Amino acid sequence: MTMTDLPEITAPSCARAAFLVAPEGFSLAAQSASDNAYMDLSLAVDPERALAQHRELHRTLARYLPVIAFAGDPATPDAVFPNNVFGTVRGRLILGHMCHPVRQAEAERRDIRGFFTGVLGYEEVDLRRQPGVCELTGSMVIDRGRSIGYCGLSERCDAVGAAAMQAAFGLDAMVGYALASGEYHGNVVMSVLASRAVVLCPEGFADPGAGRAIAAAYGEGAILISPEEKDAFVANCIALTGRHVFMSRRAADALRPATRRALDRCGFEVVAVALDEIEKAGGSLRCCVGEIF
Known part of the structure; x- marks a missing residue:
């Protein structure tokens, strides 16, 4: 596959349901902050506000x-971001291989795993058993309709882990790229919206040209954002329907007029939710959402 020749959309582009994990005992994890520039351990947090x-x-x-x-669970303070640990395709629950021990504990949750395996009857695929680090849809942004994964390589995901994710998600193709210095996850520099648009910050890529090539493949659906918009979590958005893109209030407030016009041109209405307390932990709305396919 070349970035000028995207395949047709042949599968559902949006999740049929979603799941969240509540921020009980919300706090900032020092391990996660070691390679997440979006976190500031000096900030005080308010668990009740979160x-x-x-x-x-x-x-x-x-x-x-x-x-x-x-x-x-207060013992897993980053568990508010379940999409890094749990991913799905129809009939399959995927467990990610997390980089930091504080996140690895999340995959032991019997209630979440039991819901998918015991209630929904999903097969469990445990990527913790392979050597590659792979933080699922934190590291890999998936165009579900076209079965393509765009994987940001960093300490949170290596080439071996990326290949394991491609197999687990059953993707026809994967585009790997190195993240810029200071970036930790692909889903803070880009998002594919309902397989027809991409929100992307080229400066989030080690090679900005690689980011522009991905965006160009989506033609008029390419929405390039500024580093300032990226830093406000604009790219950490998600289309959960074909007409609505969800992002934090901070991200929505940071949208440039040109970005708003581009989203409107692509047929998306912005739905914003205030998440500034949770964003102190270095992730935003998309990170909070586990998709159920």
């Missing part, structure tokens, strides 16, 4: 698709 914002996120998303929320 819970309130998370409940509002649940209420907002539930107006558009079914959403399940699992209880949080």
